[in-house]
Amino acid sequence: MSSAQGQARQIFLSGLIIFLPLMVTYLIVAFLVGLVTGPFERFFEALFHEFKIVTHGVWIFSHDEVVHGAARTAILLLLAVGLVIIGHIASWMAIRGIISISDRVLRSTPFISKIYSSCKDFTDAIFSPKSGSFSQVVLLPFPSRDTLGVGLATATTHTDIMNPNGDELVSVLVPGTPNPTVGFLFLLRKQSLTYLNTPANEALRYIISCGACLPQVPPLPILPPASPQQEQK
Amino acid sequence: MKRHFITGLVVLLPLALTFWIVSFIIDLFTHPFLGFAQKTFAALGWDKVSFLFLSPEDVVNLASKVLILIFLFVVIMGIGWVGRYFLFKYILKLGDTILHRIPVISTVYKTSQELIQTILTTTNKSFKQVVFVPYPHSEAWSIGLVTRDDFEVEGRVAVFIPTTPNPTSGFLVLFEKDQIIPLDMKVDEALRYIISCGVLVAPIRRTTPPPVAGKS
Numbered sequence: 405m406s407s408a409q410g411q412a413r414q415i416f417l418s419g420l421i422i423f424l425p426l427m428v429t430y431l432i433v434a435f436l437v438g439l440v441t442g443p444f445e446r447f448f449e450a451l452f453h454e455f456k457i458v459t460h461g462v463w464i465f466s467h468d469e470v471v472h473g474a475a476r477t478a479i480l481l482l483l484a485v486g487l488v489i490i491g492h493i494a495s496w497m498a499i500r501g502i503i504s505i506s507d508r509v510l511r512s513t514p515f516i517s518k519i520y521s522s523c524k525d526f527t528d529a530i531f532s533p534k535s536g537s538f539s540q541v542v543l544l545p546f547p548s549r550d551t552l553g554v555g556l557a558t559a560t561t562h563t564d565i566m567n568p569n570g571d572e573l574v575s576v577l578v579p580g581t582p583n584p585t586v587g588f589l590f591l592l593r594k595q596s597l598t599y600l601n602t603p604a605n606e607a608l609r610y611i612i613s614c615g616a617c618l619p620q621v622p623p624l625p626i627l628p629p630a631s632p633q634q635e636q637k
Numbered sequence: 638m639k640r641h642f643i644t645g646l647v648v649l650l651p652l653a654l655t656f657w658i659v660s661f662i663i664d665l666f667t668h669p670f671l672g673f674a675q676k677t678f679a680a681l682g683w684d685k686v687s688f689l690f691l692s693p694e695d696v697v698n699l700a701s702k703v704l705i706l707i708f709l710f711v712v713i714m715g716i717g718w719v720g721r722y723f724l725f726k727y728i729l730k731l732g733d734t735i736l737h738r739i740p741v742i743s744t745v746y747k748t749s750q751e752l753i754q755t756i757l758t759t760t761n762k763s764f765k766q767v768v769f770v771p772y773p774h775s776e777a778w779s780i781g782l783v784t785r786d787d788f789e790v791e792g793r794v795a796v797f798i799p800t801t802p803n804p805t806s807g808f809l810v811l812f813e814k815d816q817i818i819p820l821d822m823k824v825d826e827a828l829r830y831i832i833s834c835g836v837l838v839a840p841i842r843r844t845t846p847p848p849v850a851g852k853s
Contacts, residue, residue, distance in 0.1 A: 443656070450692060484642070491644030503648060510652075516659060522832050523654035526802055529833030531647045538834070547773040558834050563841040565769060565818055573778070575835025577801060589801040589835050591769075591778040 441479040448475035529558075540629070541607040543598040544576050544590065553578050554607055555590075557597065582612050599628045667705040674701035755785070762786050767827040769818040769841065770796055772810055780820070780827055784809065802832050819844045 452471045465473070493499045510520045530538070538556050546553030555576040564570050573591040580586040600607075606619040678697045719725040736746045755763050766783040773779075781796040788795070790811055799807035820827075821842045830838050 446692075446695065487645030487649060488638065488641045489645070490648055491641035491646070494644050494648055510655070516655065519658050520651060520655040522828065523658070524651040525829050525833045525837055527647060527650045527654070529836035531643060545774065545776060549774050549776060559836050559838055561838045561840055563769075565841065565843050573841070575830075575838060577834045580800075586803060586806060587801045587834075589779070589831060590773070591780070591841075592776065596776050 437476060437480065440483065441476045444479045445472075445475055448479055451475075538577075539604045541600045541602045541604055541623075542574075542576060543600060544578070544592055545596060546578060546588075546590065552598075554611060555579075556604060556607070557599075558589075560594075561591070563591075579608065579611050581614050584608065584612060594628055597628070599626050600624065601626045663702060663706065666709060667702045670705045670708075671698075671701055674705055764797070765824060767820045767822040767824060768796060769820050769843070770798070770810070770812055771816055772796075772798055772812075780822075780830060781810070782824065782827065783817070783819075799828075799831050802834050804828060804831050 449471055452475055494503065507524075511517050513520075538558060540557040542555050542557050543552045544555050545551065546555070555578040558575045558577050560572055560574050562570050563573055572594060574594055574597060576590050576592055576597070578588040578590065580588075600623045602610075602619045602621070602623045609617045610619055675697055678701065683697070716729075720729055737743050762783075763785045764782045766786060768781050768783055770779055770781050771777070772781070779798050781798040784795045784797050786794065793811040793813055794817060795809055795811050796817065797807055797809055799805075821844045822839075826839065
């Protein structure tokens with residue numbers, strides 16, 4: 405009896421191993437898509453109803469579900485095309501003027517200015533051309549001098565606090581586990597860091613999985629990159 | 638192609654994020670009154686108007702939100718104005734005393750009252766001074782904000798160290814005064830540094846006049 409039970413359990417488990425990653429992927433992707441398409445959904449569904457593009461359900465999906473799915477797909481496609489077009493025309497002089505004017509207006513609107521400038525700082529940081537920013541994986545002494553944490557070196561800066569001739573400090577982002585949207589930001593001397601050859605996405609995978617997914621290539625220390633010339637103002 | 642896509646994203650994403658956050662905050666404030674406003678619209682028979690592509694429902698929703706915001710603004714101005722007069726001052730104080738007496742509510746009310754007063758009153762210098770602190774240990778540093786420079790526990794000053802990139806959570810750590818280095822950096826700059834995960838940073842310099850030693 406117990407062996408039959410054990411076998412059933414085995415079968416269920418192996419099914420689960422195949423099914424769960426699919427389910428989790430679906431949930432996360434659906435959440436992200438919903439986040440992006442959310443504000444436009446009502447409008448597009450109204451359009452679909454207005455012009456009677458879809459008139460009845462398909463297969464097991466009801467009419468509403470088909471409209472919903474079609475609206476989402478249309479929004480995603482239009483957004484992708486729209487982004488490419490905006491990116492394309494953003495380099496034209498006239499458009500650039502408009503963008504900088506709208507930027508200034510948003511930055512001087514009382515309540516909105518703080519939110520907008522924070523959001524802009526964040527996206528600028530992520531997409532900035534210097535964004536070798538988030539690619540260097542380091543080990544740092546964290547939270548005490550005898551333990552190590554995994555972090556991403558984001559930028560270097562100068563300070564004259566410890567030593568009047570000036571020191572170079574590296575900003576290190578230590579992402580939280582398993583949710584990397586909460587993290588720590590520390591400043592350390594380059595000598596206290598161990599630079600690794602691991603690519604950033606593998607390090608992030610390692611962190612998000614709470615250490616369960618190992619990097620494919622065993623991490624090895626490498627020489628720190630040469631310090632960039634003082635580009636700060 | 639990919640380059641253009643990313644440029645478009647750089648232009649549009651901050652707008653989208655701003656819109657998302659602002660509408661979240663507006664919803665937070667208007668939500669308690671929304672049902673009432675919608676019922677009022679329905680009772681007046683104004684819930685049949687559709688405008689361009691907006692359905693009647695959407696129109697009512699939008700109009701109620703705008704009206705609620707205006708109404709809240711007027712009420713807040715009204716309270717602030719009326720509170721200067723003696724009689725109303727007395728009434729407000731009475732309301733305050735009553736809220737302080739109700740068991741569970743008093744705890745929540747007192748805390749939020751004190752927090753709002755500390756942040757919005759311009760006279761004291763809480764969360765105004767950016768400092769450089771040895772955290773988490775003596776060879777790594779963090780940037781923090783002095784929570785109140787007029788309060789000490791065993792000769793130590795409390796520093797708020799925000800998390801990255803979302804500074805709405807963080808740690809409260811007590812440092813000895815000589816461990817803290819006040820920086821020549823505005824709070825805005827410090828927040829910029831934290832929200833951008835360290836990418837947007839200027840050289841870090843201490844302020845010329847020595848530490849927090851002013852008060853106490």
